[in-house]
Amino acid sequence: MPSVESMTTTDANSTLAPAPAAHLLRRIGIDTQYVLLGFPLGLLTIVLCMTLFWVGVGTLILWFGLPILAAAMYTSRGFATAERARIGPVFGRRMEHPQYRRPRHPGPFWRLLTPVTDGQYWLDLLHAWFRFIPSTIAFALVVTWWSGALGGLTWGLWGWSLPNGPNDQDLPELLGFAPDYGSRVLFYLAAGVFFAGTLYWVVRGAAMLEAQFARVLLCSLTDLRKQLATANAAREVAQEQKAAAVSAEATALRKLERDIHDGPQQRLVRLAMDLGRAEQQFGSDPEAARRTVAEALSQTRETLDELRALSRGIAPPILVDRGLQAALTALAGRCTVPVDLDAPQMDRLAPAVESTAYFVVAEALTNVAKHSSASEVQVSVQRIATGLLVTVADDGVGGASLAKGHGLAGLDDRVRAAGGVLAVDSPDGGGTRLTAALPL
Structure with missing residues (x-):
């Protein structure tokens, strides 16, 4: 269950996004060094781990x-770490390390x-044995595209220095034509533009091929355990909300039953007794009967007023309308008690x-x-990024608590049933500040 602070705190830190060109160059650099370094590491890993394992x-x-x-x-674990x-830099996030089993004894x-x-x-x-396959494919693609x-793009600067004897053939001649030097420069320049134009996607794809293979074997078990933990936590929160809703409903029903018993029910009993007495008085003392009926x-009007008050506690019509x-x-x-209300107009929730x-x-x-002896109370309702923040503060005697047995325990259950959080700051003699954060 999140705290009130976590629901009301906004992220004040902001970073400027890099320019698209700078971002592309940085991404190409990260992916290239990842693939180029992965090839020798793959060789070293397979030699060491496979040799040790089979021995x-x-x-x-x-x-x-x-x-x-x-x-x-342990060697494969070191290479996996x-x-x-x-x-991590290839995916743009830090990869979590798994929890390895500890010795039982x-x-x-x-x-x-x-x-x-x-x-x-x-x-x-398993990753140490087979990582050489995707790393070799990725290495070949990256080296080919960078070389191309x-x-x-630079062939025109150094192509003239290549030997061009009668037995030498370059790429244009292999393709079936023997252009002059200027045409060759244009041909290789066009090839360089093609390789440079597709360099980002090829390098990115090669890096993702190698990195995804590593992530599936090295991080999938950790991700699965994390998802299970998240699902269990969500289930526990749902169970807590369900229990809180049941408790809040039971508390509300007990309070309604008590209020009806102590108020309208007693008045209705007295009303029945008064009408019975008036019926007996009509024959002997009509004037007294009229007073009794009055x-x-x-009593009927007071009973209706109390019933209206109780109905407002169940579902106030003005709130709905x-x-x-x-x-x-x-x-x-x-x-x-005088109330300073700060509740701006907002869309219906x-x-x-x-x-x-x-x-x-x-x-x-x-x-x-009833209890605070306060001279003023401030009520604030604000809609924030994470939900609705309700604050009620008074300058009374304090001492309020959310503990079971206190008057706010049922209110805490109601707030938790809605997925929110209720906090109370009420030092003795220092007033009470009640804060409820409700998610939207």
């Missing part, structure tokens, strides 16, 4: 076979046995968000009127 397997029946096999595993660092035997039983070590070894681009009518600003304005007007924001303010103002 270890061949001598596994002897006591020194397991250390050699473990050395092959270096490769993860190398492919202390001792050299378990340290040698652990890499043999860890799947990530085997993926590293540089050689073709009192019953007064006119929106959050009008509902908060009416709410502030009924509060017995989702009904769940508007309802939650309304009940946050309503419950907070009720607590202020």
Whole structure:
């Protein structure tokens, strides 16, 4: 569950995007050095790892076979770690390193046995064996295109120095024609323009071929574990929201039941008793019966007023019809403590968000009127980039808490059920500041 600070903080850091040409040149440089360095590294990796592995397997029946096999595993892990660092700039992000299995028990035997039983070590070894295939293809493409681009564009500067004896043939002659020197310069220049014009895409494709092969073997298991962890975290958040919604609903029903029992139900009982007494008085004392009926009518009006108040607590019509600003304005007007309301006009939000924001303010103002002894309360509703921020602050006695058993616990459940966060800052004698961040 995110904190209020994380939902209200905006990123103040901004960077200027590089010019397109500079970005292309930088990308070509990164991809080229990645491919050119990958070819010798691939040779070294396959020689070392394959030699150690097969020597270890061949001598596994002897006591020194397991250390050699473990050395092959640790060597492939070292090359895999270096490769993860190398492919980071190609993808433009830092690649996460996997969690390798730790020895279950202390001792050299378990340290040698652990890499043999860890799947990530085997993926590293598999990459060490087969990385030479994509690195060779990528190396051939990059060298060919760089040679074609540089050689073709500069052939006119050094082509005259090439021997041109009767047995020598260059590319134009191999293609079936023998032009003069100027035509040859134009031919090689056109070839150089072709290679230079397609250099970015060829180099990028070659680098991605090699880098994607490494990413699948070296990082896919880590990405899968991360996705599972994210899914589990999302499921836990959903379960917490569901539990909070159930708790908030149960709290609201208990409060409504208590309010009906203590208010309208008692008045209706008294109304029934008054009407029964008036019925008995009509025959003997009509004047007293009329007074009793008048009192019953007064009780009926008060009961209707209480029922209207309760209905506003369930679903205030003004919120549905006119929106959050009008509902908060009416709410502030009924509060017995002066309210400084800052709620600008905004577009209609989702009904769940508007309802939650309304009940946050309503419950907070009720607590202020009942318990805070405050002389003023400030209510602020702001729409920010990450959601809706609702703040209620008073200058009362403080001491409010979100702990279970306090009046704000049910409100916290309601906010969490909407996917938001509720925070309370209420030192003793220092007033109370209630902040709710609701996602949109």
